[in-house]
Amino acid sequence: MSMLKEIQRSLFKKRATVLYPFKERERVHIPDGLRGKISFDRDKCTGCLLCSRFCPSGACEIVTDEKGKRPVFHLELCLFCSQCQEVCPKGAINLTEEFELAAFDRKAFTIK
Amino acid sequence: MQKEEFQRTEKKSAYELFFDMPVGPQHPALKEPAFFKFKVEGERVIGVDADVSYNHRGIEKALEYRNYIQNIYLIERICGICNVAHTLCYAQAVEQLHGKEIPPRANYIRLMIEELARIHSHALWLGVAAHEIGFDTLFMYVWRDREVVMDIIEMLTGNRVTTAINTIGGVRRDVSDEAKYKVKKGMDILEERLKYYRNVALNDPTVNARCSDVGILKPRDAIRLCAVGPTLRASGVKNDVRLDDPYTLHDEVPFNIVTCDTMDVLGRVVVRVDEMLESVNMVRYCLEHMPNGDVKIKLSLSPPVGEAISRVEAPRGELIHYARSNGTKNPERYKVRTPTFGNIPAVCDMLTSKGDYEVNIADIPITLASIDPCFSCTARMEFRDVSKSKTWVWSLEELKAHCKK
Numbered sequence: 001m002s003m004l005k006e007i008q009r010s011l012f013k014k015r016a017t018v019l020y021p022f023k024e025r026e027r028v029h030i031p032d033g034l035r036g037k038i039s040f041d042r043d044k045c046t047g048c049l050l051c052s053r054f055c056p057s058g059a060c061e062i063v064t065d066e067k068g069k070r071p072v073f074h075l076e077l078c079l080f081c082s083q084c085q086e087v088c089p090k091g092a093i094n095l096t097e098e099f100e101l102a103a104f105d106r107k108a109f110t111i112k
Numbered sequence: 113m114q115k116e117e118f119q120r121t122e123k124k125s126a127y128e129l130f131f132d133m134p135v136g137p138q139h140p141a142l143k144e145p146a147f148f149k150f151k152v153e154g155e156r157v158i159g160v161d162a163d164v165s166y167n168h169r170g171i172e173k174a175l176e177y178r179n180y181i182q183n184i185y186l187i188e189r190i191c192g193i194c195n196v197a198h199t200l201c202y203a204q205a206v207e208q209l210h211g212k213e214i215p216p217r218a219n220y221i222r223l224m225i226e227e228l229a230r231i232h233s234h235a236l237w238l239g240v241a242a243h244e245i246g247f248d249t250l251f252m253y254v255w256r257d258r259e260v261v262m263d264i265i266e267m268l269t270g271n272r273v274t275t276a277i278n279t280i281g282g283v284r285r286d287v288s289d290e291a292k293y294k295v296k297k298g299m300d301i302l303e304e305r306l307k308y309y310r311n312v313a314l315n316d317p318t319v320n321a322r323c324s325d326v327g328i329l330k331p332r333d334a335i336r337l338c339a340v341g342p343t344l345r346a347s348g349v350k351n352d353v354r355l356d357d358p359y360t361l362h363d364e365v366p367f368n369i370v371t372c373d374t375m376d377v378l379g380r381v382v383v384r385v386d387e388m389l390e391s392v393n394m395v396r397y398c399l400e401h402m403p404n405g406d407v408k409i410k411l412s413l414s415p416p417v418g419e420a421i422s423r424v425e426a427p428r429g430e431l432i433h434y435a436r437s438n439g440t441k442n443p444e445r446y447k448v449r450t451p452t453f454g455n456i457p458a459v460c461d462m463l464t465s466k467g468d469y470e471v472n473i474a475d476i477p478i479t480l481a482s483i484d485p486c487f488s489c490t491a492r493m494e495f496r497d498v499s500k501s502k503t504w505v506w507s508l509e510e511l512k513a514h515c516k517k
Contacts, residue, residue, distance in 0.1 A: 002308070003316055007249065016256045029263065033285070035270040056178065056185040081185045081276045086284065095270075 021100075030097050035080045037098040038073045038111050044092035045070050051084035051093060060084060073111040075101060130158070135476065137166050144487040150463070150476070157471040160463045162456055164487050175446040180206055180413060183443070184279060190448060191486050192273055193236060196229035197426035198433075198448075199278040204359060205435040206280045208420035210411050216361075217405045218282035223360045224295075224398040225268065225277050226424075227391040231302065232261045233427035234342075234384040237484045238309065241381060244478045245322040250312065257305045264298045267291055282408030292399050303392050310385045313378070323378035327462040327479035328469055330375060339458035340451045341429020342387065343483045345371045346379035353425035365397050377482045414441045426451055428484045455483040 018027045047069035052060040059077035062069055071084075071093075085093045103109065136147035145166035151159035171190055175183050187202045188195040200222060207214060235258040242250035262272050268291060269275040277283050287295075313319055329339065334347040344351055352369045354362040370386040372379035417439045424431045429451030438444040462479050465471045471479070 002311060003249065006253065006308070010253075016259070031263075031267040031270075033270045034266070035276075054179070054181050056182040079185055079274075080271070081274075082270065082284075083181065083185065 030099070032097075034097045034099065035082045035095045037075065037096050037101055038078065038084070039094045039096050040071070040073065040111055041092045041094075042067070042070065044090045046090055048089065050087045050089070054083050054087050056081060056083065075109040075111065076106065133473070144485070146485070146487040148463075148476075148480070150473075152473060155472050155474075156465050157463055157473060157476065158465050160460050162460055164453075164456060167487065172446055172448065176442055176444065179441040180280060180415070180443065183446075185276065187448075188274055188276060191450065193233045193486065194229070194426040194428060194431070195274050196226050196278065197424050197431050199276070200226055200360070201422050201424040201426075201431050201433040202435075203278045203280050204424070205420040205422040205433045206415060207411070208422060209415035209418050209435060209437050210280075211416075212281070212409065212411060214282045214409060215406045216403050217286075218407045219360045220398045220402045221283045221285075221287055221407060222278060223362070223365060224287075224395050224402075225265070225275060225283075226360070227394045227398075228261055228265055228268075229275070230391045230427045231388045231395075232258060232265065233484075234388050235261065237384060237427075237481075238381065241377075241478065241481055242319075244481045245319070247316075247318050247322075250309075250316075250319075254309065257302065260298050260301050260305075264295050267294060279408065281411040282406070284408070286407050287402070292402075295395065296399055299392050299395055303389065306385060306388050306392065310382070310389070313381045313385055319381070320378065322478060323376065323381060324374070325376050326475045327377045327380075327471075327482050328375050329458055329462050333461055334458060337457040337461055338454050339429075340454040341425070341427075341484075342380055342383045343429065343455050343458055345369065346383045347375045348373040353423050353430050357423055359422070359424060365394050367394050377478055380482045414439060428452060428486060429454060450486065452483065452486045455485070459483050459485070 018024050020028055047067075049062055049069060049071075051071050052062050057077050057079050059074045059079070061072045061074060063072050064070075073084075080095065082095045085095050101109070130151055130153050133150040133152045134147070135150060137145035147163040147166065149161040149163075150157050151161075171186060175186060178186060184199055184202060187198050190198050235254055239251045239254040239258065242248070242254060265275060266272045268287060269277045269285060277285060329343065329347050331347045331349050334344050334349055339347070340351075348371050350369050350371050353359070354367070355369055367390050370383050370390060372383045374382075415437045417437055419436045420434070422433050422435075424433075431451055432449040434445075434447040434449075435443055436445040459480060459482075462482075463471055463476065
């Protein structure tokens with residue numbers, strides 16, 4: 001019987017779900033420190049390669065550009081564990097709070 | 113597991129014949145592949161043969177090719193729901209190889225996250241169990257309230273499910289005072305809701321009709337078949353790794369071991385709901401008594417040569433990790449024994465009618481679900497020689513001999 005009372009009470013309560021993504025985008029609660037899309041700062045990077053050494057899924061590829069060695073992140077392989085952020089001695093890698101990463105093109109997943 | 117092949121037999125029964133009823137590998141009760149061959153006589157189940165090896169991922173071998181830091185994130189993916197238990201067990205094993213103790217604050221945070229993960233795992237199970245018995249209203253309400261603990265975990269660790277909080281030598285994130293306040297508030301909401309669900313489990317006629325006297329596992333059988341976790345405790349056996357072999361701070365933080373003597377699915381529901389309430393109290397204790405200090409110590413990347421065994425009470429039961437190091441950056445051998453693997457003989461026993469105890473086909477989904485199965489964790493390897501159509505499994509001695517090679 002207690003269940004019936006609960007159902008009755010819930011009828012007049014506010015909806016628990018959010019009409020994401022079409023409406024109520026602002027009701028989606030994103031906490032600080034969410035591990036989302038990687039951002040990379042080329043100026044801070046010294047090319048120490050620690051990020052690729054500790055990446056568990058091989059999402060961190062090392063390429064050589066005009067300034068020297070640097071990582072390129074492939075988000076389609078990324079686990080979002082933020083280990084690269086943790087080992088980076090210069091703070092060049094950051095995991096932002098952006099989480100809407102679906103795309104039709106694979107190029108959108110490469111962070112340069 | 114019974115090894116004999118069930119076939120349509122000539123023996124006459126009340127229903128003329130026995131039949132084999134295949135359930136799986138894909139079927140509505142479980143979201144993971146497992147195959148059960150039931151021997152049925154009309155509606156009565158009289159035998160069961162289980163095959164859980166549909167999802168062999170080769171994780172133990174893959175661990176040997178990655179370094180200790182990379183392995184944290186691979187270990188975490190053995191099981192999504194008990195990922196905290198797996199990383200905790202792994203971190204403990206590697207710290208044991210190093211022979212180092214972690215700071216007390218890190219221990220408190222580890223215990224707190226572990227108990228939060230237990231709440232979310234048991235709440236998930238309660239919802240699934242309600243769904244299996246066709247009580248979808250309860251399922252929706254439980255999962256709505258589970259969001260409270262999911263949000264807390266997301267706030268503390270940065271992700272809803274795969275927390276990646278434990279690391280070798282401590283934890284990766286500290287808990288701020290603001291976060292502590294939010295956790296405390298969340299715990300108050302959860303406690304009230306959990307007490308309500310306990311009341312529903314005990315008094316609701318639907319839950320009682322579908323769960324009581326279903327899936328009976330007698331204490332003697334539970335011990336004989338090596339059942340673990342809430343399945344064992346619901347049979348009235350007081351056994352918990354947190355009590356028997358305290359790790360992190362379980363010898364310091366007070367808690368009660370919940371047991372139930374009804375031995376049936378209803379008992380497992382009550383044990384899990386009560387364990388959630390115990391976990392709420394443990395989280396509160398951690399928040400109040402958490403000391404200040406570091407949350408991490410730096411440890412070398414290659415632990416010294418040695419062996420380590422670590423045990424953790426995962427939400428589903430006892431979890432054992434074995435690690436062997438040869439002094440390099442990669443482990444030489446790593447072995448994981450997950451709780452579902454220990455519970456499969458017990459569930460086969462629950463699903464077999466004997467004497468007065470009758471199992472109906474309609475009781476199969478809830479009985480299977482009552483051990484909180486996680487079959488992806490359980491797949492083990494067997495050897496097959498295709499040319500000779502021969503299949504065999506290595507014994508412990510053979511495995512030991514192979515390891516020594």
